[in-house]
C-alpha cells in the first residue's frame with residue numbers, strides 16, 4: 763500500500779526526468795500500480811485512513827512521484843456538491859496526452875501545492891482552462907476527455923510531472939501574483 767514514505771520529494775532527480783511511455787498491452791504490474799495509486803488518493807481523502815496512515819490529502823498522483831519514471835497518473839477529484847457525492851473525475855490515465863487546449867487560461871486563487879514539495883510556494887500557476895486529453899484506461903481502451911477548470915488544472919499538474927515540470931516552474935519570479943489580461947482566477 764502506498765504511503766507518504768513512498769513519495770519522493772523535490773531534489774530527487776526522478777522528478778526532473780521525462781517519463782517513459784507505458785507499453786501496451788498493459789502489463790499486470792502497470793495495472794496494479796495504477797490501482798495502488800488510486801487507492802492512495804482515496805485513502806488520503808478519507809479522514810480516518812488519512813489520519814491512521816498519516817497521509818496528506820491528494821487529488822492526483824503521478825508515477826514519477828513514486829520514483830517510477832513511467833507515463834501514468836491517477837486523479838480522484840471529489841465532488842464539491844453534498845447532494846451528489848459522485849467524484850467529478852476519478853480515473854487512472856496511461857500515456858495521457860493533451861490533444862488541444864483553450865486559448866483561455868486559468869489559475870487557482872490559492873495557488874498550488876505538491877505532495878513532493880514540503881513547503882509553501884505562493885503564486886499563481888497559470889494553466890489552460892480547457893483541455894482535450896487522450897489516454898489509455900486500465901482496460902487498455904483509448905479514451906478522450908474534454909476537461910475544464912479544476913479537473914483540467916489537476917490533470918495538467920499531473921502531466922507536468924511526467925515531463926519533469928514542477929508547479930512552481932510556472933510561477934512568475936518577479937511577481938508571483940502577476941496576471942496577464944484575461945486569465946481567470948478560480949477559487
Ligand SMILES: O=CN(O)C[C@@H](CC1CCCC1)C(=O)N1NCCC[C@H]1C(=O)Nc1ccccn1
Nearest residue numbers: 819820821822823824874875876877878916919
Ligand atoms: O502531483 C500531485 N500532487 O502533488 C498532489 C496535489 C495535486 C493538486 C495540486 C494542485 C492541482 C492538483 C494535491 O492534491 N495537493 N497538493 C499539496 C497539498 C494539497 C493537495 C490537494 O490539493 N488536496 C486536495 C484538494 C482538494 C480536495 C482534496 N484534497
Ligand code: NI
Nearest residue numbers: 875876877878
Ligand atoms: Ni504534484
